Amino acid sequence: MSELANVDPRIIESIDHIQPPPVAVTKLIQILAEEFHTDEVIDILQTDPALTAAVLKRCNTAFFAQRGGVSSLNQAIQLLGTSTIMNIVLEITIGASMNGGLAKYGIPQSGLRKHSICAAAAARELTKYCSILPFTPDTAFTAGLLHDIGKIAINEVLSEKEEALKDESPEPTQSNTEKERSLIGTDHSEVGALILNKWKFPPFFAAAVGEHHDPTPGNQLSHLIHIANWCAHSIGLSFGFQSLSDELSPESLSVMALSESNVEEAIIDTYNEINSKFKSILTDEPL
Amino acid sequence: MEVIRIGSTNSVLVIGISDMQVSDDSNAYLKTYSLGSCIGVAAWDRDRQVGGLLHILLPESSIQPSKSDSHPYMFADTGIPRLFHALYDLGASKSSIVVKVAGGADMKSTGNTLRIGERNLNCTRQILERNGVRIKSLQVGGCISRTMTLQLMTGKVLIQSPGREDIWM
Numbered sequence: 001m002s003e004l005a006n007v008d009p010r011i012i013e014s015i016d017h018i019q020p021p022p023v024a025v026t027k028l029i030q031i032l033a034e035e036f037h038t039d040e041v042i043d044i045l046q047t048d049p050a051l052t053a054a055v056l057k058r059c060n061t062a063f064f065a066q067r068g069g070v071s072s073l074n075q076a077i078q079l080l081g082t083s084t085i086m087n088i089v090l091e092i093t094i095g096a097s098m099n100g101g102l103a104k105y106g107i108p109q110s111g112l113r114k115h116s117i118c119a120a121a122a123a124r125e126l127t128k129y130c131s132i133l134p135f136t137p138d139t140a141f142t143a144g145l146l147h148d149i150g151k152i153a154i155n156e157v158l159s160e161k162e163e164a165l166k167d168e169s170p171e172p173t174q175s176n177t178e179k180e181r182s183l184i185g186t187d188h189s190e191v192g193a194l195i196l197n198k199w200k201f202p203p204f205f206a207a208a209v210g211e212h213h214d215p216t217p218g219n220q221l222s223h224l225i226h227i228a229n230w231c232a233h234s235i236g237l238s239f240g241f242q243s244l245s246d247e248l249s250p251e252s253l254s255v256m257a258l259s260e261s262n263v264e265e266a267i268i269d270t271y272n273e274i275n276s277k278f279k280s281i282l283t284d285e286p287l
Numbered sequence: 288m289e290v291i292r293i294g295s296t297n298s299v300l301v302i303g304i305s306d307m308q309v310s311d312d313s314n315a316y317l318k319t320y321s322l323g324s325c326i327g328v329a330a331w332d333r334d335r336q337v338g339g340l341l342h343i344l345l346p347e348s349s350i351q352p353s354k355s356d357s358h359p360y361m362f363a364d365t366g367i368p369r370l371f372h373a374l375y376d377l378g379a380s381k382s383s384i385v386v387k388v389a390g391g392a393d394m395k396s397t398g399n400t401l402r403i404g405e406r407n408l409n410c411t412r413q414i415l416e417r418n419g420v421r422i423k424s425l426q427v428g429g430c431i432s433r434t435m436t437l438q439l440m441t442g443k444v445l446i447q448s449p450g451r452e453d454i455w456m
Contacts, residue, residue, distance in 0.1 A: 106449035166450040170429060175395075230394055234324040234403055235344065236304055236432065241450040244323060244392045244430040250400035260401055264350050267403075268361065271305060271344060 008184055014156040020199050021093040024048040029201050032138045042073045054092045083141040097152055104158040105165055111239030117278055118237035120144030123228035125269040129262035135221050143221055144228045147212050150191030166241045175245040177213050189213050215252055223252040231267050302340050305361035309339035309373040318436040322390030324404035326411050327435040329387045330370055331442035332379035338439045341370045346410035363410040386420055387444045387456055389435045391427040424456040
């Protein structure tokens, strides 16, 4: 779905309610998609002093301060890596939208954020087992972080159809994505692509989010996010009604030349990454 | 349906992914969140009222043998024996241990790709069977995530899933 004219006006309205990130974030996404130098990341962040200050403040709180603290963006990137900095940037800029509960999906407060961080970490860990990648691990991480952003807009539209996505049958005949389509004619992946296109993210990035439940051969990022999403559900960072009801495409493994053992190893790596950087999401109670 | 309230005065010990805890505090509850493809194994000694809960991520440690020492609870084959031995240390005996299992969901896929939930469950069953331990009850499979709580006073296990009725087993 690329034509806004075909989209339910309620969806367009709800997309407008999501606070877009500052221009600097869009520029960061663009440069991270290809080979980049950390100086470019610093240059872009420094165009937004408020964002820079917020990033440094975050870097000096809680977990990160235990490593001695940071006083410059350069030090922050050297110490934490660009993926972590991107995670911080997105938490600062759109974190409030990502952290709310999505009642119509049965997703508790912070559930979307936890699942998204896990999918992001899995996407980056999976890249270690891919021999050829037309995108960087940081792009994989960021796409994983944003893959379900469309649910925020749909949750708002479904407000009059309370718990319409809930299915108490032992073996639901429809996946959650199919239920979305039957209710509003589109699904959260397509709506996610609309949001990212509106925010002027790179087209292949928006398309990957748009296809993460039905990847097409031409966009390897969509296949990687498809598998990373599965990893997050498998690991247990999986929230909401019948949260494992969507289908896994075996084709994605062959497109990315990944074996099942590679994916299992990536699951272990993802667990370790989360355990070291985001430990609380492994034990915190979903509210 | 029998309703057992988890009182605020009772201690709830939360077990993370790839982790395990045992307790001899009969007022305590052991709880683990969001079992997707993972398996939760609750083991409780009906004579001593001691119990443990294990949250398994993957079936076999052979996928990354180095992890079997640093994260033994990550795998069924290294986690389950440790769960039992930790209970023996609390005075439990194998003949009086009651085992309940939950989790093991899978996303649908053609060609049985990445059925980790199913493999986790099969491996858990095999290890227990091989050691002469019967599983008393199961809440497994399907496409839902499950939160599992073991009540050490009674050995009852509560299963909670979004949008579903609570189940005691």
